[in-house]
Amino acid sequence: MNPRVVALRAGVRRGRIEFGQTMTNAGELIGWLWLPVVALVVMHAFGDGPLPGVDFSLGAQSVPGILAMNAVFTGLMGLAMALTMDREDGTLLRAKATPNGMLAYVVGKVLGKAALTVAVLALMLAPAVFVFDGLEPGRVSTWVTLAWVLLLGLLATLPIGAILGAVFGNAQSLGFVMLPIMGLVAVSGVFYPITALPGWLEVVGQVFPLYWLGLGLRSALLPDALAVAEIGGGWRHLETVLALGAWAVVGLVLAPIVLRRMARRESGSSVAARREQVAQRPG
Template sequence: MNPTLSAVRAGLIRGRIELRQTLTTPQDLFSHVLPSVIYVAVMFFTRGSTLPGTDFSLGSRTLASLIGMTVAFSGVMTMMMTLAVEREDGTLLRAKAVPGGTVGYLVGKMVMVAAMTLINILIFLVPSVFFLDGLAIGSVSGWLTLLWVLALGLVTMLPLGAIFGAVLTHPRNAGLVTLPLMGVIALSGVFYPIDGYPGWLQTIGHLFPVYWLALGTRAALLPDSMAAVESAGSWQHLETLGVLSAWAVVTLIAAPIVLRRMARRESGSTVAVRRERALQRAA
């Protein structure tokens, strides 16, 4: 069998095992699902509010956008923190010692994080459709749109998180990525339309995949009449497909390259030094 295919197959098995471990470990499960429970509470208390200038539920629009934001934030942050932690404890070094181990490791992490992200989305999506008004949940085309947007979003954001995790020197430096990511999310119209921003800020927001992720999930779950609220006055399906596909290609190509280069710099001595420093900080 082709070595790359063997590594991918091993990664799929690894991802399934890690997913089962996460779902059966109460502490890990709680940390994953807590944000989704909070989202449900937020949308419940905003169900009576309306989008400025319309009579449409603010909670319904927020729900649609939150799906895209969850893919972006969970994909980047969970992947990044996992790689940063496991680089420090030597897990990546052990993966490097196995033929195709780096690719298998990356595939396994992507499978696990993607599955948990989808589970988290279901946790706040399912109850929300029962108390939010205006969602186009009866449209088959809408659900198909949601599927391809989520698939492209995950394929884009998970490798991007792996890239950040590979270049992050220590888990404590996560703020160097978290704060800019929150800024990008704020520019992406997740909670309110971005029409109120200056034109140059709107242009910057359109460059990042988070905007298109949120737009795509809104296009899937909101009625067509709500497209008029968007900056272009339409759902821009083709533009969403094109931008997310371009980002997916770039991140999928870059992630294994960056991860392999990082792994080549890893050795038993570097892991031992980091472990010693960690023990000194804990002392």
């Protein structure tokens, strides 16, 4: 059998095992769920006001954006953190030493984080449908749109996570990435329509995939009448496909290049140096 096929199968098996371990580890699962839970609770408590120009709760309107935000955190940041931590403890070096081990490793990590992202979204969406009035999960179009938007969103964001995990040498330095991501949350229409922002911030928000992922999820879960609160007064499905598709293409081209270069630099001495840095961290 082709060695690459064997590696791919091993990667799928690895991803399934890692996903199962996360879903059965209460502490780790809570770690992925606490942020969207807090955001949904806050919007339920303080989002009773109507959207400008429409008779619809701001809290309910924010649900798809919160789900999109958490999909980016779980997928992008989850994969980036997993790569940096595995570089620190030598897991990546062991994968490199195995024939086609890097292929199996990357496939497993990507599939595991993709499955976790979908599972967390489902776990948050189920109660949100009952807590927030106005969401429309009963339409066939809802689930069709959710499927293609989430697929494109994962393709657009997971490669970025792989690139970040390859570029940053340790999990501590990766923490600084959270600052610009939180800035993007503020300008991507997650908690309030992006049309309420100044024009130049609207442009900035539309450059990045978080806005388009949120827009796509809003088009799936919210009544069509709410499209008037969006830029251009519509859901802009074609633009969503093009924007997320462009990020996916760029990421899928760059990620393998960056990962190969990172793997070439991995050595016993580099792992030892990282372990020494970890041991010297306070606390």
